[in-house]
Amino acid sequence: MTDERRTIGSGGKPGRGNGETSPSAAARSLAGGSATRKPVTKAKKVAEPAPKPTTSRKAPAKKAAAKKAASPKSPRTDTPPAAGAAKKATDPKPRLRAVTEEDAAAAAAAVAEEAARRTRTAGAAPLSAGIPLDEIVVALIQGAQRVLGTDWESRVATLLATLRQRLSGNYEVDEFGFDPQIAEVLTAAIEPLAEKWFRLEVRGTENIPEDGGALLVANHSGTVPLDGMITGYAVKKYAGRNLRPLGADLVFSLPLVGQVARKVGATLACQEDAERLLTSGELAGVWPEGFKGIGKPFAERYKLQRFGRGGFVSSAMRAQVPIVPVSIVGAEEIYPLVGNVPSLARLLGLPYLPITPFFPLLGPLGMVPLPSKWIIEFGEPVRTDAYDPEAADDPMLLFNVTDQVRETIQQTLYKLLVERGNAFF
Amino acid sequence: MSRVVLVTGVAGSFASMFARRLADLGEDSGISKVVGIDTMVPAHDIGRTKFVRADIRTPVVGKVIAVEDVDTVVHLDVNPPQRGRSGGVKELNVIGTMQLLAACQRSATVDKFVLGSSTAVYGSSPRDPAMFTESLLARNGVRTGFPKDIVEVESYVRGFSRRRPDVMITTIRAAQVLHPKVATPFANYFSNPVLPTVLGFDPRLQFLALEDALAILVEAVVNDRPGTFNAAGEGVIQLSQAARRLGRPVIPLPPIGFAMAARRFILAMGSDIPPDLHRVLTYGRVVDTKALREIFGYELTRTTDEVFDDFRTTLRPGVLAVLGGRA
Numbered sequence: 001m002t003d004e005r006r007t008i009g010s011g012g013k014p015g016r017g018n019g020e021t022s023p024s025a026a027a028r029s030l031a032g033g034s035a036t037r038k039p040v041t042k043a044k045k046v047a048e049p050a051p052k053p054t055t056s057r058k059a060p061a062k063k064a065a066a067k068k069a070a071s072p073k074s075p076r077t078d079t080p081p082a083a084g085a086a087k088k089a090t091d092p093k094p095r096l097r098a099v100t101e102e103d104a105a106a107a108a109a110a111v112a113e114e115a116a117r118r119t120r121t122a123g124a125a126p127l128s129a130g131i132p133l134d135e136i137v138v139a140l141i142q143g144a145q146r147v148l149g150t151d152w153e154s155r156v157a158t159l160l161a162t163l164r165q166r167l168s169g170n171y172e173v174d175e176f177g178f179d180p181q182i183a184e185v186l187t188a189a190i191e192p193l194a195e196k197w198f199r200l201e202v203r204g205t206e207n208i209p210e211d212g213g214a215l216l217v218a219n220h221s222g223t224v225p226l227d228g229m230i231t232g233y234a235v236k237k238y239a240g241r242n243l244r245p246l247g248a249d250l251v252f253s254l255p256l257v258g259q260v261a262r263k264v265g266a267t268l269a270c271q272e273d274a275e276r277l278l279t280s281g282e283l284a285g286v287w288p289e290g291f292k293g294i295g296k297p298f299a300e301r302y303k304l305q306r307f308g309r310g311g312f313v314s315s316a317m318r319a320q321v322p323i324v325p326v327s328i329v330g331a332e333e334i335y336p337l338v339g340n341v342p343s344l345a346r347l348l349g350l351p352y353l354p355i356t357p358f359f360p361l362l363g364p365l366g367m368v369p370l371p372s373k374w375i376i377e378f379g380e381p382v383r384t385d386a387y388d389p390e391a392a393d394d395p396m397l398l399f400n401v402t403d404q405v406r407e408t409i410q411q412t413l414y415k416l417l418v419e420r421g422n423a424f425f
Numbered sequence: 426m427s428r429v430v431l432v433t434g435v436a437g438s439f440a441s442m443f444a445r446r447l448a449d450l451g452e453d454s455g456i457s458k459v460v461g462i463d464t465m466v467p468a469h470d471i472g473r474t475k476f477v478r479a480d481i482r483t484p485v486v487g488k489v490i491a492v493e494d495v496d497t498v499v500h501l502d503v504n505p506p507q508r509g510r511s512g513g514v515k516e517l518n519v520i521g522t523m524q525l526l527a528a529c530q531r532s533a534t535v536d537k538f539v540l541g542s543s544t545a546v547y548g549s550s551p552r553d554p555a556m557f558t559e560s561l562l563a564r565n566g567v568r569t570g571f572p573k574d575i576v577e578v579e580s581y582v583r584g585f586s587r588r589r590p591d592v593m594i595t596t597i598r599a600a601q602v603l604h605p606k607v608a609t610p611f612a613n614y615f616s617n618p619v620l621p622t623v624l625g626f627d628p629r630l631q632f633l634a635l636e637d638a639l640a641i642l643v644e645a646v647v648n649d650r651p652g653t654f655n656a657a658g659e660g661v662i663q664l665s666q667a668a669r670r671l672g673r674p675v676i677p678l679p680p681i682g683f684a685m686a687a688r689r690f691i692l693a694m695g696s697d698i699p700p701d702l703h704r705v706l707t708y709g710r711v712v713d714t715k716a717l718r719e720i721f722g723y724e725l726t727r728t729t730d731e732v733f734d735d736f737r738t739t740l741r742p743g744v745l746a747v748l749g750g751r752a
Contacts, residue, residue: 255625
C-alpha cells in the first residue's frame with residue numbers, strides 16, 4: 001500500500017546515505033531532474049498498489065529485494081518480515097512510524113498526503129497514470145472523517161450550505177450591523193491567540209448575568225485595543241453571550257476596522273446606543289478610559305486613568321441594569337509603549353503613534369504582540385436598580401458610582417498582578 | 426370638513442402617484458379636490474388631480490393657494506438631484522420651500538402643512554449613533570448637497586411653525602423608496618451591472634416600500650398627525666449583502682476620491698448617481714421608526730429586506746447570480 005513511503009532514509013543506514021557512490025532512487029527522485037530514471041520508479045508504483053492488500057507479507061520482502069541494488073546490506077529491512085508478526089506485516093515500514101496505527105483511515109490519509117507531495121516534487125512527470133483515482137477518493141473521504149469526525153458528510157453539507165447562504169446574501173444582521181455568523185468565525189479565530197499565546201485565565205464568570213442587560217466596564221490598555229477582542233471572546237466562550245462593545249468614533253471612521261467592528265457587534269460609544277443595547281437586554285462592554293488608557297506609557301501600566309465623564313453610569317441607571325466591573329491583567333505588556341510621535345500622529349489624525357521596543361524597529365515583526373499572561377476577572381455586579389432612572393441626572397451620584405467602579409477595578413488589578421507573578425512565564 | 430389639497434412637485438414619479446391616490450380617495454375620505462403644481466407637465470397619469478403649471482419659486486404659488494382655497498399643502502418638491510434635473514436643485518429645494526412657506530403664511534385658509542422630508546437630514550458620519558430618533562441632530566455630513574438642502578428646508582418649516590402656530594405641521598422623514606417606478610438615487614445605483622463601493626466600508630441601509638410611503642402621507646393628510654416622524658422599513662441591509670443578493674459584482678474603490686471615481690464609473694455604465702450619495706455609501710444611515718408606530722399610529726407593512734427583495738425581482742439578475750442568488 002504505502003510503497004511510496006519508501007523514500008528518503010527508509011533504506012540503508014539511517015542518516016548517512018547507503019554507502020554507495022551513486023545516489024539512491026529516493027535521492028534521485030528528490031533531486032527531480034532525471035527524467036530517464038523516473039519511469040522505472042513510476043512503473044513500480046503502478047504495479048504495486050494492486051497486489052498489496054492480499055500479499056501484505058510479500059510486499060516488504062519485494063521492497064527489500066528492490067532495494068538490494070541500492071543498499072546491499074540493510075539488515076533492518078529484512079528483520080521485520082522475519083519477525084513475522086501479522087500485525088507488523090500490514091505496516092510495511094515499522095521504523096519510519098513513531099506510532100503504529102491500525103486504523104485504515106490514518107493510513108489512507110497518509111497515502112493521500114504522500115500523493116499530494118509526489119505531485120509537488122515530481123513536477124512534469126506524468127503522475128496521473130501512477131496514482132489510482134479511487135484510492136485518492138477513499139483517502140479524501142477518510143481524511144475528511146478524521147478531520148471532521150464520523151458525521152463528516154452532514155458537516156460538509158452544512159459548511160457548503162452556509163457558504164452558499166453567505167454568497168447569496170441570504171443572512172440577517174441586526175440594526176447595529178451585528179452579524180452572528182461572522183462573530184462566531186472570529187471567536188474561533190481568536191481562540192488560539194487567547195488560550196495558547198496569552199494563556200488566558202478567566203475568573204468570576206458567574207458574575208455575568210445569564211440573561212438581561214448588563215454593562216461590563218473594563219480597564220483599557222495595550223496600545224492596540226486587543227483587550228476588547230479578548231474580553232468579547234471570554235464572554236462568548238465562558239458565559240455563552242455576545243458582548244456588544246462600545247467603541248470610539250475613530251474605530252468607525254477607519255476602513256475595514258469599522259466594518260469588522262460593526263459586524264462583530266460593536267457600536268459607537270454614545271448615550272443613545274448604550275441605552276438602546278441595554279434596554280433591549282444585551283450585554284454591552286465599555287472601556288471608559290478610552291485612548292488615555294490604551295495610549296499610556298509602559299511606565300504607568302495598571303494605573304487607571306480618568307473614567308471618562310461617567311456617562312456609562314448614567315446609561316446603566318437609565319436602563320436599570322447592573323454594572324459588572326472587569327479587570328484585565330496582561331494587556332499592558334503586549335505592546336509596551338515606550339515612545340510616541342505626537343506630531344506625526346496629529347498629521348494622521350490618530351490619538352497617538354506608538355513606539356514599542358520592537359515596533360518600528362523590526363517592522364511587521366514588531367506588530368506581533370508579546371506573549372504575556374492574561375487574567376480577566378469579572379467582579380461582583382454593582383446594582384443600579386436601587387436608584388430611580390431619574391437619579392441619572394444627579395452628577396454627584398454619578399461621580400460616586402463611577403469612582404466606586406474605578407476603585408473596584410484598581411484594587412482587583414493589584415490583587416491579580418500579585419497572583420500572576422511574572423508577566424511572561 | 427372636506428379638504429382641498431395642494432401637492433407640489435407633482436411631475437415627479439412619486440408625487441404624481443401620491444396625487445392620484447389622494448384624488449381617488451374622493452369625498453368619502455374628506456378630500457374634495459387635489460391640485461398639483463409643477464413646472465413640468467407630469468409624465469404619469471395623475472387621475473382627477475387638477476394640474477397647475479406654475480413655479481413654486483415665484484409668488485404665483487400664493488395666488489394658486491388663494492384661488493383654489495387650498496387648506497392642506499403637501500410639499501413633495503424636495504428631491505435629491507436626478508438625471509436631467511441636476512442643475513439648480515438647490516434653487517428648487519430651498520428657494521421653492523421659502524416661497525411656498527411665505528405663501529402659506531399669508532394664506533388664511535391653510536391649516537395643515539405636510540412636508541415630505543428625507544432621512545438625509547441626519548447626514549452620515551462615523552460619529553452617528555446606530556439608529557437616529559427624531560430628536561437627534563445630524564453629527565456630520567450635512568455640509569453639502571442634498572442633505573444640506575433638506576436641513577435648510579426643515580429649518581424653514583420650523584420657522585414657519587413658530588410664526589403660524591395654528592397650522593398643523595407633519596414632517597415625514599422617509600428613507601429612500603425602492604421601486605422600479607420611482608426614480609430614486611439608490612434605485613439608479615442598484616440597477617448598474619457593477620456596483621462601485623467604498624473600500625473597507627460596508628454601510629447599513631434602509632429602504633421604504635412605495636405602498637407604505639403613500640399610505641403614510643395619505644394618513645397625514647386625511648387625519649391629524651402633527652409632529653416629525655421617521656419612516657423606513659424595519660431592519661437593515663448591508664451594501665455587501667445587497668450586492669450579493671442582486672448577484673452583482675462590487676468594485677471597491679478607495680475612500681479618498683470615491684465620490685468622483687464612482688460617479689465617473691457609473692456615468693461610464695450609462696447611469697448616474699448624485700455626488701452626495703457617497704457619504705451614505707461609506708457610513709450608511711439607520712433610523713428608528715418607533716414614533717411612527719406608536720405616536721403616528723402606522724404599522725409598516727414591509728421590512729427593508731422585503732422591500733429590497735421586491736425590487737430585486739424587477740431587475741435582471743446580475744452576473745454572479747449563478748453563485749446562488751435567491752430564487
